[in-house]
Amino acid sequence: xxxxxxxxxxxxxxxxxxxxxxxxxxxxxxxxxxxxxxxxxxxxxxxxxxxxxxxxxxxxxxxxxxxxxxxxxxxxxxxxxxxxxxxxxxxxxxxxxxxxxxxxxxxxxxxxxxxxxxxxxxxxxxxxxxxxxxxxxxxxxxxxxxxxxxxxxxxxxxxxxxxxxxxxxxxxxxxxxxxxxxxxxxxxxxxxxxxxxxxxxxxxxxxxxxxxxxxxxxxxxxxxxxxxxxxxxxxxxxxxxxxxxxxxxxxxxxxx
Amino acid sequence: xxxxxxxxxxxxxxxxxxxxxxxxxxxxxxxxxxxxxxxxxxxxxxxxxxxxxxxxxxxxxxxxxxxxxxxxxxxxxxxxxxxxxxxxxxxxxxxxxxxxxxxxxxxxxxxxxxxxxxxxxxxxxxxxxxxxxxxxxxxxxxxxxxxxxxxxxxxxxxxxxxxxxxxxxxxxxxxxxxxxxxxxxxxxxxxxxxxxxxxxxxxxxxxxxxxxxxxxxxxxxxxxxxxxxxxxxxxxxxxxxxxxxxxxxxxxxxxxxxxxxxxxxxxxxxxxxxxxxxxxxxxxxxxxxxxxxxxxxxxxxxxxxxxxxxxxxxxxxxxxxxxxxxxxxxxxxxxxxxxxxxxxxxxxxxxxxxxxxxxxxxxxxxxxxxxxxxxxx
Numbered sequence: 001x002x003x004x005x006x007x008x009x010x011x012x013x014x015x016x017x018x019x020x021x022x023x024x025x026x027x028x029x030x031x032x033x034x035x036x037x038x039x040x041x042x043x044x045x046x047x048x049x050x051x052x053x054x055x056x057x058x059x060x061x062x063x064x065x066x067x068x069x070x071x072x073x074x075x076x077x078x079x080x081x082x083x084x085x086x087x088x089x090x091x092x093x094x095x096x097x098x099x100x101x102x103x104x105x106x107x108x109x110x111x112x113x114x115x116x117x118x119x120x121x122x123x124x125x126x127x128x129x130x131x132x133x134x135x136x137x138x139x140x141x142x143x144x145x146x147x148x149x150x151x152x153x154x155x156x157x158x159x160x161x162x163x164x165x166x167x168x169x170x171x172x173x174x175x176x177x178x179x180x181x182x183x184x185x186x187x188x189x190x191x192x193x194x195x196x197x198x199x200x201x202x203x204x205x206x207x208x209x210x211x212x213x214x215x216x217x218x219x220x221x222x223x224x225x226x227x228x229x230x231x232x233x234x235x236x237x238x239x240x241x242x243x244x245x246x247x248x249x250x251x252x253x254x255x256x
Numbered sequence: 257x258x259x260x261x262x263x264x265x266x267x268x269x270x271x272x273x274x275x276x277x278x279x280x281x282x283x284x285x286x287x288x289x290x291x292x293x294x295x296x297x298x299x300x301x302x303x304x305x306x307x308x309x310x311x312x313x314x315x316x317x318x319x320x321x322x323x324x325x326x327x328x329x330x331x332x333x334x335x336x337x338x339x340x341x342x343x344x345x346x347x348x349x350x351x352x353x354x355x356x357x358x359x360x361x362x363x364x365x366x367x368x369x370x371x372x373x374x375x376x377x378x379x380x381x382x383x384x385x386x387x388x389x390x391x392x393x394x395x396x397x398x399x400x401x402x403x404x405x406x407x408x409x410x411x412x413x414x415x416x417x418x419x420x421x422x423x424x425x426x427x428x429x430x431x432x433x434x435x436x437x438x439x440x441x442x443x444x445x446x447x448x449x450x451x452x453x454x455x456x457x458x459x460x461x462x463x464x465x466x467x468x469x470x471x472x473x474x475x476x477x478x479x480x481x482x483x484x485x486x487x488x489x490x491x492x493x494x495x496x497x498x499x500x501x502x503x504x505x506x507x508x509x510x511x512x513x514x515x516x517x518x519x520x521x522x523x524x525x526x527x528x529x530x531x532x533x534x535x536x537x538x539x540x541x542x543x544x545x546x547x548x549x550x551x552x553x554x555x556x557x558x559x560x561x562x563x564x565x566x567x568x569x570x571x572x573x574x575x576x577x578x579x580x581x582x583x584x585x586x587x588x589x590x591x592x593x594x595x596x597x598x599x600x601x602x603x604x605x606x607x608x609x610x611x612x613x614x615x616x617x618x619x620x621x622x623x624x625x626x627x628x629x630x631x632x633x
Binding site: 083094129 | 438439442443446447448449450451453454457458460461462463464465466467468469475
């Protein structure tokens with residue numbers, strides 16, 4: 001067991017001459033809720049994209065639970081245990097809610113059956129589909145989406161779409177969950193509910209969570225530690241209250 | 257025994273409309289043929305309908321469910337027709353049973369086409385949209401020209417085949433249609449089908465969910481090519497010689513038209529559209545003689561324009577709603593209670609989506625299991 005669930009070493013990426021992110025060193029302990037904050041364009045989502053294989057970092061590397069994942073494809077990284085949500089929601093809109101979650105369960109070894117078995121409808125097909133469905137319903141129940149499981153994903157209200165995205169990511173059974181602005185566009189009630197749900201996931205699924213968020217109340221109420229990015233570099237890091245009250249951080253946010 | 261219980265509990269007529277329809281059609285045609293009502297050319301039309309349906313349904317897997325545009329489907333059919341039928345020619349010298357010969361040649365033709373599907377699938381993983389369409393288009397043209405220039409396959413004169421007895425070929429054809437339908441629908445209604453439609457809906461999200469996009473794209477191309485190859489052997493057993501001109505760009509487009517007309521991702525629609533287009537083509541060909549023959553393509557095009565407009569134009573929405581199959585059926589049914597309607601298929605008509613989905617996609621076997629369990633309690 002590695003000391004940290006996620007460890008990045010001098011992680012950075014350069015687009016042409018632009019150094020979008022430089023020298024990001026995150027050290028996230030197991031079962032920790034970690035925040036990544038910073039003004040717009042600071043490079044937060046770029047860090048997420050590197051951690052999930054969308055971009056390949058040009059410098060540095062990162063380890064999940066002691067295993068180096070740099071250079072792997074998105075699919076492989078997901079199977080190794082990093083799941084994410086997107087800043088602009090990316091659900092499978094033409095599919096029902098439950099089927100979105102079922103897609104998330106796709107790679108779980110306990111529900112494995114071959115395409116040939118699907119085409120010929122062998123007993124394995126019926127058995128696994130039934131198990132998958134039960135698991136999907138369990139996950140939907142956490143987010144109060146079970147009632148709406150047969151609705152199309154695109155017909156859900158915005159807040160619920162965000163929750164469904166988290167549910168879908170959770171279905172891939174990750175070790176580390178990356179949430180990109182999970183509370184964006186939610187009303188205060190929904191945000192409060194979401195905070196409880198994220199805590200619930202952390203406690204009940206033994207999950208490590210890294211999240212990006214602009215809502216400071218959300219971050220300070222939820223995160224154990226934060227890293228503040230500005231112009232692609234680390235501005236402050238450490239305990240949430242200390243880091244957020246750092247004069248440099250306040251300056252970067254408010255300007256001056 | 258729980259296996260059979262599962263099958264029984266999940267069996268619903270609604271999910272098997274296609275199979276029932278095809279079987280009923282086949283039985284009707286067998287009766288009509290044996291009583292001598294159908295002319296010889298009409299019996300030939302049935303074989304043409306059979307291979308058109310196989311082509312349309314397999315292309316629908318690529319275009320409708322995977323969401324990649326392929327314009328070279330006739331190329332796969334060409335591979336199947338040439339290789340499968342030449343194997344058939346060789347086999348018929350040593351095997352007496354022509355049924356066995358056609359089965360083996362369909363398998364060989366299908367496997368060869370599947371191999372080409374694999375080769376075409378490889379660039380498909382790197383190319384998107386229009387670029388892939390161009391590659392598949394080029395493939396279709398290259399394949400038929402290669403066969404044109406191979407003396408072994410008869411060159412420009414075409415490959416001489418031994419046509420199967422027309423009065424029996426269509427039965428084999430519709431049995432193949434049935435097998436293809438069962439395999440493709442079962443695939444679509446499984447977790448692998450979900451993965452395929454997830455790639456179509458949002459490839460980035462599908463990758464983030466750990467779905468092996470490469471594998472599924474390749475897999476779909478191979479499966480679709482296999483069935484196109486089988487359809488090619490049916491074609492080769494229907495007509496002789498197998499001529500390279502048939503597998504032109506125009507034919508690929510014709511299959512695509514069937515898919516679009518029937519609705520992307522709609523298997524029932526593909527079957528109906530394939531039947532309709534083949535029928536219209538046949539009737540126009542046989543009824544317009546002399547100078548009127550030049551009008552054939554014009555009339556064909558007009559019919560297509562009218563059907564596509566009728567299917568999609570907002571102005572016809574009310575008329576469609578009034579005369580749709582669902583509306584006609586609902587006259588005979590009691591209005592459903594809301595809790596019964598909460599099945600996912602009921603919601604499909606509601607969306608105004610460009611790609612019109614149908615119940616084939618929406619009826620997931622798992623929903624049926626759940627429902628059966630609920631009723632059991």
